[in-house]
Amino acid sequence: MSNETATQQLWIAQARRVARKVNFAWWLQGFSAPLLLTGLLGTVAILLLRRHDALRPLWHYGSALAAVLVIAALVTWWLMRRHFESPEQALVRIEASMRLRSALSAAQAGVAPWPALPAEIHAGIGWHWQRVVFAPLAALLLLSASFLIPIQKLQANQQAPDEPQAWASTEAELNKLDEEKIVDEEYIEEVRKKIEDLRAEDPQDWFSHSSLEATDNMRKEHKAEKQKLERAMKQAAKALETLQKNPQMSEPEKARLANEFGQAVESMKNGTMKPNPGLMEKLNGLNPEKLGQLTPEQMQQLKQNMQQNAEKLQSPGEAEGEGEGEDWTDELLADGTHPGDKPGQGNGEGEEQEGGDKPGNGGVSRGPGHDPNLLGKASKELNTGKDQALQSRDLSKALPGDLLELQDGKHDIDTSASKVSGGGDVADTGKGGDRVWKESLDPNEQKALKKFFD
Amino acid sequence: MSHATETEVADAAKHIRSLSQSLNQVLFGQEELVDLVITGVLARGHILLEGLPGLGKTELVKGLSRSLLLDTKRVQFTPDLLPGDITGNPVLQEVNGNREFVFQPGPLFTNILLADEINRASPKTQSALLEAMQERRVTVLGKTHSLPAPFFVLATQNPIELEGTYPLPEAQLDRFLFKLEVTRNNVATLERIVSQRELGTDLAVEPIMSIETFTSVLDLVRRIYLPQPVANYIARLVDATHPGQSTAARGIRYGASPRAALSLASAAKARALIHERPHASFEDVRFVAAAVLRHRIVVEYNARIEGLTANDLVRSILDEVSFQSQATPRTMVNP
Numbered sequence: 001m002s003n004e005t006a007t008q009q010l011w012i013a014q015a016r017r018v019a020r021k022v023n024f025a026w027w028l029q030g031f032s033a034p035l036l037l038t039g040l041l042g043t044v045a046i047l048l049l050r051r052h053d054a055l056r057p058l059w060h061y062g063s064a065l066a067a068v069l070v071i072a073a074l075v076t077w078w079l080m081r082r083h084f085e086s087p088e089q090a091l092v093r094i095e096a097s098m099r100l101r102s103a104l105s106a107a108q109a110g111v112a113p114w115p116a117l118p119a120e121i122h123a124g125i126g127w128h129w130q131r132v133v134f135a136p137l138a139a140l141l142l143l144s145a146s147f148l149i150p151i152q153k154l155q156a157n158q159q160a161p162d163e164p165q166a167w168a169s170t171e172a173e174l175n176k177l178d179e180e181k182i183v184d185e186e187y188i189e190e191v192r193k194k195i196e197d198l199r200a201e202d203p204q205d206w207f208s209h210s211s212l213e214a215t216d217n218m219r220k221e222h223k224a225e226k227q228k229l230e231r232a233m234k235q236a237a238k239a240l241e242t243l244q245k246n247p248q249m250s251e252p253e254k255a256r257l258a259n260e261f262g263q264a265v266e267s268m269k270n271g272t273m274k275p276n277p278g279l280m281e282k283l284n285g286l287n288p289e290k291l292g293q294l295t296p297e298q299m300q301q302l303k304q305n306m307q308q309n310a311e312k313l314q315s316p317g318e319a320e321g322e323g324e325g326e327d328w329t330d331e332l333l334a335d336g337t338h339p340g341d342k343p344g345q346g347n348g349e350g351e352e353q354e355g356g357d358k359p360g361n362g363g364v365s366r367g368p369g370h371d372p373n374l375l376g377k378a379s380k381e382l383n384t385g386k387d388q389a390l391q392s393r394d395l396s397k398a399l400p401g402d403l404l405e406l407q408d409g410k411h412d413i414d415t416s417a418s419k420v421s422g423g424g425d426v427a428d429t430g431k432g433g434d435r436v437w438k439e440s441l442d443p444n445e446q447k448a449l450k451k452f453f454d
Numbered sequence: 455m456s457h458a459t460e461t462e463v464a465d466a467a468k469h470i471r472s473l474s475q476s477l478n479q480v481l482f483g484q485e486e487l488v489d490l491v492i493t494g495v496l497a498r499g500h501i502l503l504e505g506l507p508g509l510g511k512t513e514l515v516k517g518l519s520r521s522l523l524l525d526t527k528r529v530q531f532t533p534d535l536l537p538g539d540i541t542g543n544p545v546l547q548e549v550n551g552n553r554e555f556v557f558q559p560g561p562l563f564t565n566i567l568l569a570d571e572i573n574r575a576s577p578k579t580q581s582a583l584l585e586a587m588q589e590r591r592v593t594v595l596g597k598t599h600s601l602p603a604p605f606f607v608l609a610t611q612n613p614i615e616l617e618g619t620y621p622l623p624e625a626q627l628d629r630f631l632f633k634l635e636v637t638r639n640n641v642a643t644l645e646r647i648v649s650q651r652e653l654g655t656d657l658a659v660e661p662i663m664s665i666e667t668f669t670s671v672l673d674l675v676r677r678i679y680l681p682q683p684v685a686n687y688i689a690r691l692v693d694a695t696h697p698g699q700s701t702a703a704r705g706i707r708y709g710a711s712p713r714a715a716l717s718l719a720s721a722a723k724a725r726a727l728i729h730e731r732p733h734a735s736f737e738d739v740r741f742v743a744a745a746v747l748r749h750r751i752v753v754e755y756n757a758r759i760e761g762l763t764a765n766d767l768v769r770s771i772l773d774e775v776s777f778q779s780q781a782t783p784r785t786m787v788n789p
Contacts, residue, residue, distance in 0.1 A: 025786045029784050092779075096776075096777035101736075102681045103735075105683050105684070105733070111733050112731075112732055125782060126788075127787070132785050448755075448756070
């Protein structure tokens with residue numbers, strides 16, 4: 001091997017080394033983004049797994065990460081290879097850096113001999129360490145952080161929020177009614193369906209305004225239907241009881257009782273909540289006008305049936321007589337009277353009664369429904385002070401009249417005599433090059449021109 | 455065409471060195487100018503010399519012609535100079551008993567034409583130079599006459615007297631290989647001129663090479679090898695002079711032409727020969743870049759107002775365009 005060939009091979013070897021270094025730098029540059037992205041996605045994945053308490057052995061993560069990185073590295077190599085340098089291009093880098101005056105390119109072309117190999121060969125490039133280590137370091141830190149960041153584990157069987165109490169209580173009532181066969185099942189199913197519809201909503205919305213309002217509405221309707229049925233049953237039972245106690249009563253009285261019974265039965269039929277089908281069938285087969293034809297036993301059984309059902313319909317609190325609202329009609333019925341037939345029993349004289357500052361006792365001519373001094377004694381001194389009109393300073397909201405004012409004064413009129421005066425000449429647009437200064441250039445350009453010729 | 459060998463280059467370089475020494479004896483203290491003039495002549499280019507009167511431009515041209523044993527003519531350009539005054543005119547003469555038009559060659563028919571104050575001539579006369587400079591021939595009354603080889607135009611123009619001048623058109627400027635600025639001399643040089651020269655005396659210049667030798671040297675320049683990376687560098691340099699192609703080109707309205715790239719390549723080869731190398735290099739291109747490009751780019755109006763000159767812009771482009779075409783990755787740095 002001649003010296004020339006040896007020198008050539010040494011130069012080519014150096015060029016290959018430089019090319020490899022540059023190409024690796026290109027690959028590193030391209031790999032930074034996938035590396036960071038992998039680190040970021042890996043971090044998120046590990047955090048999610050930790051949150052769901054599904055951590056696996058560390059080698060699982062290591063192999064998954066390695067697989068992803070290998071694929072990313074290959075894709076990066078494929079994408080970045082268009083930037084890669086050939087040894088010939090590296091030779092140019094070397095000769096440019098070492099100021100060899102294109103001797104290597106000429107030697108490569110066979111025009112000049114290969115220059116002697118110097119002691120030190122440099123291509124004028126070095127590593128930019130900050131950029132080289134940034135991506136790997138950041139990915140490593142991210143992955144480490146994913147294992148170290150404290151995170152609350154997600155409960156596997158995380159319970160949905162408790163449902164509104166009203167649903168459970170209504171369902172309990174419905175179950176009770178269903179068990180005791182007091183009311184028609186169709187009604188029970190209908191209410192249950194409403195509750196299921198509400199329950200089918202997103203648990204997060206169970207306590208929303210609309211859901212609570214619907215629940216409240218359903219509950220009130222249910223209560224009202226129940227009370228309505230209860231009252232009708234009680235009314236029917238009372239009529240039967242009165243009829244049973246006074247078999248010798250006059251015919252008009254009997255007719256009135258039969259009418260009451262009939263109204264009660266009609267109310268039961270028309271209500272949304274109907275009695276159980278057995279009772280309903282019995283009532284349907286009964287002619288109110290022929291109540292007197294019933295045997296005492298039949299009447300007794302029917303009355304007991306009604307009373308029992310009515311009692312069962314009562315809520316525990318209501319059964320003890322704490323109810324209120326529309327029960328006043330029951331009270332009247334209990335007295336065996338009818339509203340309007342007799343004067344009210346109330347003795348309330350209101351404020352005219354001695355010690356009239358007490359609450360009235362009710363009745364047709366009852367006094368005020370509340371204690372006059374319920375909220376304490378009314379003060380006579382209100383200390384309202386002097387009334388003063390407020391004036392708005394916000395003129396944007398002022399009405400047209402608010403801004404008008406009258407003023408004494410005179411208009412400012414120029415009283416000097418008018419005369420014809422010269423209008424002045426139009427500015428001279430200049431001639432020749434002067435015209436450019438006056439018309440064609442904007443202020444910035446004029447400034448630049450002045451500066452140039454100064 | 456075979457590339458120049460080291461022996462051929464060494465022989466030619468010996469002559470060129472002598473020529474350089476000779477011209478440096480004519481013009482004191484202008485080594486770089488002399489170097490560039492020789493480079494321009496070896497590259498077969500026309501040269502535009504810009505400088506104040508009395509700086510030795512004419513002496514340099516005269517010295518060059520005497521050293522190379524070339525014919526020289528000098529034309530003082532004036533506004534009333536007509537194209538025929540420089541190309542020559544057909545004159546009615548009696549030839550063999552017949553009266554016919556005989557072409558009388560003008561001062562263009564020479565080896566070196568010194569066109570003094572070229573910007574004083576009318577555009578019509580200036581345009582007559584166009585064909586001569588590019589094609590190295592003139593056409594009069596439909597008849598084409600070739601100019602002697604070699605043919606060079608060394609023109610001068612005065613940068614301060616603008617009254618009554620006709621600035622050279624871009625097309626004509628592009629035909630000059632170099633535009634060289636002749637600067638004033640320093641005190642030491644002036645002292646040397648004063649002590650060694652006499653006013654009104656002609657310099658005795660020894661001939662350096664015959665016209666045949668000079669022609670062979672010119673041929674050798676063409677055979678100087680231009681490596682592909684250097685050619686690529688020239689292409690990128692010229693491309694960078696166009697607006698939008700480089701940061702520096704923001705101050706340029708019109709960039710250099712492909713003729714500029716050819717001129718750069720030719721000048722780089724000539725310089726390589728001067729430096730006794732059979733191949734051109736990046737450094738050769740850098741050295742001649744300003745002389746080749748400065749008159750071929752049109753500086754943007756705003757850049758002129760900011761005080762930027764064509765020289766500044768060429769310098770910026772040279773700093774911006776790297777030797778190697780391959781970019782360096784961001785993970786690496788040039789220490």
